Amino acid sequence: METPKSFAFLSLMILCTGFYSCISKPNSNKEQASMIDSTLQIKATSILEHKLSEINALSGQVIIMEVQTGHIKALIGLTRKDSANYQPCNNFSTQKPTGLMNPISVLAALETGKVKLNDVVDTGNGIYSYKGGAIKDHNWSRGGYGEITIKQGLAVSSNIATYKTINKALGSNTSTYFDMLAKMSYGKPDSITGISNLKPYVVTDSSITWHCIGYNQLITPIQVLTLYNAIANNGKMVQPQLYKDSTIVINPQIASIANIDSLKQALQYVITDGLGKTAYSDKVAIAGIQGTTLLTTNEDTTKNEYAAEFCGYFPADNPKYSIIVSINKTGLPVSGGLMAGDIFRQIAEYIINLK
Template sequence: MKPTILLLIILYSLSACQSKQQVTESISTIDSTLQANVTSVLESKLSEINAQSGQVIVMEVQSGQIKALVGLTKKDSADYQPCENVCVQQPTGLMHPVSLLAALETGKVKLEDKVDTGNGIYPVGNETMKDHNWHRGGYGEITLQRGIACSSNIATTKTMEMAFGDNPQAYFDLLAKMDYGKPDSITGIANLQPYSITETDMIWLSIGYNQFISPIQVLTFYNAITNDGKMVQPQLYKDSVVVINPQIASKASIDSLKQALAFNITDGLGQPAKSEKVTVAGKQGTCQVSTNEDGTENKSDTEYAVEFCDYFPVENPQYSIIVSINKKGLPVSGGLMAGDVFRQIVDNIISYEE
């Protein structure tokens, strides 16, 4: 065969491969019907609670394919407009299960272990930590599983003290080993920044503060829990599955945490996310993301993030979902607000697929 003909064949083959790759990458994973339905549900809830903005991401558990990616923000009027940047980073109220998983990995704690949360007020250095029901006398002595179901900051703090004692570096090492905060980039999503920590204080970090993380990075970690420990890369274009971490934690620790997340829906503050159509598991969270300009708290312009994240069906997980809503002023509730959006979306998907 002449060299010129051989060269043409090689060039044609390379061109065909590149064209095939471009076609593959251009096929979106987004389900347009689901995208429209999710947008409607989120917009209705944002309007109902007069929120500033909100995001919802629906992802297939095993493939990481994103089926819905919705970001809405309030403009000058009362209307909500699509927000292209769905990568806003801020503290998260969904950190408690992450910290519990790290604690379980040490082998020093179990779900049935008990901690005394007292009256809901606990001194931490020069500051004071409070559970959301401190004004009602706190939760007293509860199991670690109940601590997750109650979203008890103090239960998580005492769990960290039991598991890591005076060695907080072991906690940070486990977070890194579990690839918490990944990925650093996703094709098709602009402005995603690497996860970052502002202060190396184990206690406050363990309940979600002193860090900047985006909802899609939180979802990636929760999806790994759902996926029996395998962390996969979220993707907006249909392609082969990319594994970030084949096993973020031991099967025993993962199973214990999934048990706690299911218990949270049946017996905890996650009950507003419970569906009558399918079994779900998940975690609600609320955290303060800003204060007034003068530094005071609990005023009308203090901003909070209310969130809910996780998966369904419990027996054979197909989808993981995160709902993240930013709202100024009280009242705020991850379960009642974000959890209700989660439930509506789950029911919508089930009805759509029937």
């Protein structure tokens, strides 16, 4: 995809926040009361490390939460220290753009009442040109998707479909768009006991065009997971917690039940009929979304850095766990579905087999 005008500034912000920096671990007193499941932590670490090695990735992160309580059952960060070995790195406060923004923007559009998931949008030949540049879908070189429904647009990660959906619902009303994200508590929480230096998400440029598909912003994976966990929890957003405590509600209802239900059906459709098929399991119904984001550009494009992500929950009809997988790698090929989605599926099947 072509990058936004503010990309140089965005890249600088990423570098300044220390993309691979580690943070301090929780203090030893509170570690005794941690909600981390040590067996799950070890297994998920092994699954992540194997995939990172297989695709020669720079680093990766997996966070597993209980949907209703917000209890964090596994919190894993790995980064490559040399050409072969991966070491733990608790970089959970590191912010970056996200490839998982499309469903969140679509939910905001649904809340206006001006669009429905079965509405048709024309994605054309996969390249949408406008005064400030161009948005490209991943299959632009193959002629694009043409006319598809908004639901199908999510399934195939069409950035053009998402932008046109937002444009139909809100036009160029920037303030309304960001007000709706705030109403959904997007970017929360800005502090979690045990995770140092967590900050509010950052808007680097207020252009809806790029923000609605994940650029022009800096956000952590755990903040993205918190929003998807709320979708799984029928709209109730709870605070992620590393330590046993009373469940804290951040937002009792991020969006209407009807629109949450519609989006949940779409997220399951992504797995059964879309680019999230790699996360499909015949052992448990999964709902979620894949995303791939360009993080930094180089003169030698083989050295471009990407984030491959997958976020979702399971069982789809009665969610118990939500998971986010985020991988950073250099060069192509890169795919949120094929790479991060495969990790998600393996972890989900491991958890279900324990039940």
